[in-house]
Amino acid sequence: MPRNSAVAATSTTESRLIGVTAALATVMVWAAWLIVTRYAMTSDFTAVDIGLLRFVVPFALLAPIWLKRGIWPKGLSLVNGVTMLVGSGAFYTLLVANALQFVPASHVGILLPGVMGVWAVLIAVLLFGERPGWVRLTGYGMVITGIVLLAVLKPGHATGDTILYGYGLVSVGALMWACYTHAMRQSGLGALEAAAFVGFWSFVIMAVVAVFTGTNLAEAPMDDVLLLLVIQGLLAGCVAAVTYGLAVRHIGSTGASAFGSMTPALTALGGVFLLGEAGNLILVLAVVLVIFGVMVASGVFRKILR
Template sequence: MSETSALRATSATESRLVGVTSALATVFIWAGWLIATRYAMTSNFTAVDIGLLRFVVPFVLLAPIWLKKGIWPKGLSIANGLLMLIGSGAFYTLMVASALQFVPASHVGILLPGVMAVWAVLIAVVMFGERPGKVRLGGYAAVIVGVLSLVALKPAGAISSEMLLGYGLVSAGAFMWACYTHAMRQSGLGALEAAAFVGFWSFVIMAVIALFTGTTLADAPVGDVMMLLTAQGLLAGCVAVITYGLAVRHIGSTGASAFGAMTPALTALGGVVLLGEQGNLALVLAVVLVILGVMVASGVFRKMKI
């Protein structure tokens, strides 16, 4: 092997390592965000508290971007901007946080990416005329079976009306994120630009809501507030945006999606180990089916570059 070939091979290996490491970091952050939110919603925090902590960090840290690009970036349509704000900003956070008041993090970690994938393809079919092939449809079918197994395999009487409400809120949140995904692709914004745009307006929205609802942050334990600031604002709001971007750049969007499909397993594990949530056969089956379904539907097995 020539010196040039050796250098290229080394560079490719290093690039792949950066991509895999970044993808793993992203998945752990996503799972940690759900676990931290479930912890907060079952203690003394409200959904408004979580929203404030979630967006104050990107509002401040990404200020150089929104100050430079403007609070409404040039060329961003009203429709795409509103869909991005509704789909991943304050309203999405309030929706998911409210769901986590009634549903374990392990369930939300399965439902959110699984139902989002189904919503995303339905939107693509209806709005953009996309026609997924039989293999992808099989993947979506596996996701649906996995999600339904969470309910179908539970003992009679184990599903309360509050839990059903939580499932409905998660499904609505998944629809919102699917809308954000399509709007983001059409917006022309980079990852950090989108994070700065959503972070600015979402913090403003949460601050206005807090004026009417009040907040319990002043009375909350300092340790819990710092933990949520780190997990919600710094890691989920800023770091994950960068690490996911690095993952896509170094191992491709398909490779990044393959790691993203691990989120249900990590969230379920964290919910059981850290929060004492119940683990059972239905949970394991749902995790396996949703992970496989998302990977098949995204084309990972056909195009994975890792």
């Protein structure tokens, strides 16, 4: 193999390794975020409380970046900037937190990455002209089957309009995050710059909302507040924003979304064993279908078998 080709191959391998590692770290944080958010929304906290605790940490820790680059970085288009803020910032957090009032974390852990993967490929097809082959379409068919199975049978949860309403909120949240994924890739911002941008504006938005709605933070147990600051603020607000940005840059938006396929299993385990949510074979089957469907759609198996 020529020297230049060998160097290029090594560089590609290293880049993919960085992307995969970042994606795995992101998935672990996502699962923890969903579990803790479900716990908070069924205890003493409101969605506004959760939003404040999530974004106050990146607002403060990443202040040197937004002070240097400005609160609206030069070169960031209005469309990409607004899409990033809506897709992963205050509005996304409020929507998913409200959904977790009605839907167990184990269900959201399946729906959010599964529907997000479907939205991501649809956006790629409609806006960027990608043409998925039959293998990817088969994978997304498995994802959709798992989601429909979950929505129709609602394992371990009472039937009714409230859970369907929660499913609808989660589906909208998945669309928002899929849009953020593509906007982040098009924005030209680095991972830390994107996290600082979203963190600044999201905290400002949450603070304004809190003025009108009030908060329960003063009455909440301090241990729970600290838990949320770490999981919501430090990990979800800073660490995951950076690692997901790295994943998008090194393995692409569709590839980064594909690694979200691990979220269902981790969240379902946490929901069942940490929150006492009901689990049965239907939930397991939905998890398996979504995980394997997204992995097939992402081409993971094809690359392993080469």
